[in-house]
Amino acid sequence: MPRSEMIVVTGGAGFIGSRIVQALCGRGDEVVVVDDLSDGRKFRNLVGSDIADYWDKDRALERLRQGPAPRAVVHQGACAVTTEWDGRYMMDANYRYSCELLEYCLAQRVPLIYASSASVYGKSRSFAENDASAERPLNVYGYSKLLFDRYVRRRLPQASSQVAGLRYFNVYGPGEAHKERMASIVHHLHRQIADAGEARLFGEHDGFAPGEQRRDFVYVDDVVRVNLWLLDRGISGIFNVGTGKSASFNDVARAVIRWHGRGTIRYIPFPDDLAASYQSFTEADLGALRNAGYDAPFADVEAGVPAYLDALARGS
Secondary structure (H helix, E strand, O other): OOEOOEEEEEOOOOHHHHHHHHHHHHOOOEEEEEEOOOOHHHHHHHOOOOOOEEEEHHHHHHHHHHOOEOOEEEEOOOOOOOOOOOHHHHHHHHHHHHHHHHHHHHHHOOOEEEEEEHHHHOOOOOOOOOOHHHOOOOOHHHHHHHHHHHHHHHHHHHOOOOEEEEEEOEEEOOOOHHHHHHOOHHHHHHHHHHHHOEEEEEOOEOOEOOOOOEEOEEEHHHHHHHHHHHHHHOOOEEEEEOOOOOEEHHHHHHHHHHHHOOOEEEEEOOOHHHHHHOOOEOOOOOHHHHHOOOOOOOOOHHHHHHHHHHHHHHOO
16 A cells, blocks of 8 residues: 555544644644544644644544555544443443554554553552553553553564554643543642632542552653654554652642642542542553663653643643
8 A cells, every 4th residue: 555654643632642743743744633523622732733634533444544554653542531431432442443453554564652551550569561460450441451452462473563552651731621520630730729729639548648649640741752752763562651750649739839839738538439440559660661762851740740830821
């Protein structure tokens, strides 16, 4: 099949996808965005990017098969609602669609970079990609991501083109407002401080003191850099993408309060309906990514939170 120079980005109007689109367009790449704009508010994430075309998600595979083949596919599209328990919908959207896209890319020898998730680790205290015993998802979203990772692992030994999966930890940054309830804790705390001067965090849970549950919070621009670095080097594998160092929710709240110059923290009871599926601790093992040659630093919450809030203040 004839080749084109276009790079297809699925989920390209979403949070991380739109930032990847901005970076690719910014360096002169020809970008086709695939998404579902049933939520039309996401268009705002694309306004600053000079994209070559837009394809609806439900017709994207058909368009790809009609050719010509793209230079690469960056697959960020998914149902990312971790509280969604319609397993049939989740597996179709996240697993089956991804399998079909992978098989297309392998058949056409098109590089594929795709988004996985740290949710595959569940309540594990090990976060190494090669530790199968650590892969214990707590919800069907995490399971859909894990099942595709395992499908990729089975196909990789015979693959003649790049396939790279990125297990994102807790990503925050500009472009996430449309996610509403699923937006990052940084987004929610910023709104709470701005509106009421009070940051609300969960109280004691899972052996952690109030607000001391810990996650690996990673700034979206660092995530984008990893995607482009892998794309440009043709490296295959499954890689964690986080800072490698956890921070408490109290740390995040204090960073938001410092930026505002005001505010207090109030602890609320942990919701019963989240108890069985909540990750109280995550921390990326970056060994595989570093061994692949990626040596750039990652912003911690002390640097990333003000960078995010400064961007919001600028309207970017």
